[in-house]
Amino acid sequence: MRLFAPAKVNLALHVTGRRDDGYHLLDSVVVFAGVGDWLTLAPSDALSLTVTGPRAAGVPADRRNLIWRAAELFAPGHGAAITLEKHLPHAGGIGGGSADAAAALRGLSELWRAAMPDDAAVLSLGADVPVCAAGRPMRMSGIGELLAPLPPLPPLWLVLVNAGVEVPTRAVFSTLERRDNPPLPDLPAEGWPDAAGFAGWLCSARNDLEPPARALVPAISEVLDRLNTQPGCLLARMSGSGGTCFGLFAEEGAAKAAAEELTGDKPDWWVAAAPVLA
Numbered sequence: 231m232r233l234f235a236p237a238k239v240n241l242a243l244h245v246t247g248r249r250d251d252g253y254h255l256l257d258s259v260v261v262f263a264g265v266g267d268w269l270t271l272a273p274s275d276a277l278s279l280t281v282t283g284p285r286a287a288g289v290p291a292d293r294r295n296l297i298w299r300a301a302e303l304f305a306p307g308h309g310a311a312i313t314l315e316k317h318l319p320h321a322g323g324i325g326g327g328s329a330d331a332a333a334a335l336r337g338l339s340e341l342w343r344a345a346m347p348d349d350a351a352v353l354s355l356g357a358d359v360p361v362c363a364a365g366r367p368m369r370m371s372g373i374g375e376l377l378a379p380l381p382p383l384p385p386l387w388l389v390l391v392n393a394g395v396e397v398p399t400r401a402v403f404s405t406l407e408r409r410d411n412p413p414l415p416d417l418p419a420e421g422w423p424d425a426a427g428f429a430g431w432l433c434s435a436r437n438d439l440e441p442p443a444r445a446l447v448p449a450i451s452e453v454l455d456r457l458n459t460q461p462g463c464l465l466a467r468m469s470g471s472g473g474t475c476f477g478l479f480a481e482e483g484a485a486k487a488a489a490e491e492l493t494g495d496k497p498d499w500w501v502a503a504a505p506v507l508a
């Protein structure tokens with residue numbers, strides 16, 4: 231069984247509060263891109279995990295891997311040989327681990343003919359795992375547990391760029407100036423006429439983690455500047471707690487040309503052009 235674990239992209243991410251237990255309250259526009267990791271599951275007596283692929287370096291293949299922890303949410307006694315082909319930069323704000331965990335939950339539930347773990351168990355794997363399990367464009371709020379489908383989106387393309395500089399998530403949250411920021415602007419129930427209309431709406435939203443991340447990691451500003459100057463880029467912003475940034479495009483051709491140009495200029499950067507999945 232081969233499963234796709236698409237990159238999760240926060241097109242907007244507002245931090246609207248903090249609960250007494252320390253969890254941040256979020257209000258986020260989340261979409262998935264046609265680039266991601268691949269999982270292969272095969273029947274086996276015992277549970278095993280092998281990590282391969284171009285971005286395997288630094289990804290744990292033991293209990294620390296979210297795939298392993300997803301498997302442990304099912305009743306004990308099952309086995310599976312799991313291979314994770316890693317294509318997404320890890321710890322990059324595009325939810326690689328969460329996407330892998332969500333794909334593993336889906337695949338293992340089918341392989342083992344077992345019910346999916348309950349919502350609280352899925353959320354215990356991480357704030358982004360429920361939205362990755364939903365796998366389609368969503369407004370995500372609360373601490374990641376409240377999901378509502380977005381109005382229909384026009385066709386959109388993304389250019390994802392990661393400069394390879396690690397962004398310390400904890401430091402980003404602790405440098406945040408305010409935690410009680412306003413929520414997302416109202417979403418039009420009927421959706422948006424086209425990519426430009428959507429980008430216009432998105433301009434009035436933010437990623438509240440972007441200013442602290444830029445202050446901590448100047449390379450993010452360089453990535454955003456480069457994306458912003460690409461022909462056809464409607465908006466450039468950081469995803470999650472960084473450091474991956476996205477450029478939003480209406481056209482496949484412009485997105486692919488931008489990705490090619492950036493790859494040529496910056497061979498050390500991870501760059502991918504991909505459609506937003508409906």
Ligand code: ATP
Pocket residue numbers: 288289290294295296297314319320321322323324325326327328330331358470471472
């Ligand atoms: P988010 O966007 O949800 O904040 P992220 O993209 O910043 O997530 P991940 O790619 O999920 O972060 O990786 C965060 C850490 O989780 C990594 O440093 C790695 O040690 C660990 N990890 C556990 N499982 C995985 C996995 N399957 N793939 C990548 N990293 C994993």
